[in-house]
């Protein structure tokens with residue numbers, strides 16, 4: 001169990017389309033770490049590339065708003081049907097302290113695998129449906145700033161620049177550290 005570093009806007013891994021999960025054998029501890037990291041950051045969802053991993057998986061826990069819900073794991077998730085439209089303010093652990101009104105389909109049907117590799121098909125709406133779409137966007141390299149008008153994006157331009165500069169510093173520091181251990 002470990003809390004990992006969450007990468008921020010400006011880190012290239014957030015712009016990558018993540019690779020499908022093929023090897024399910026060592027996922028248990030990774031998923032524990034994802035949950036630990038998400039709870040520590042007080043988020044309701046976390047995608048693998050937000051901790052620097054190029055894998056098509058994410059976790060979500062909305063049990064604080066809906067006690068019937070439990071923590072959920074989505075592997076190789078795909079949205080196969082989407083309908084309707086709703087607007088809701090969203091934040092993102094990779095773009096700290098910025099909230100944007102994001103328009104998304106209201107109802108979705110997803111196909112995904114669980115830890116047991118079994119495929120499931122399920123319909124989602126409300127907060128869970130929205131969280132799934134947000135995390136799916138992450139795995140496709142899309143962020144909430146790409147889902148708003150350029151005018152809305154301009155309003156947070158200063159904050160975005162700052163986050164990006166800091167993230168880029170961390171990325172270059174990481175590559176220097178890597179060179180040292182090699």
Ligand code: CO
Nearest residue numbers: 091092093094
């Ligand atoms: Co996010």
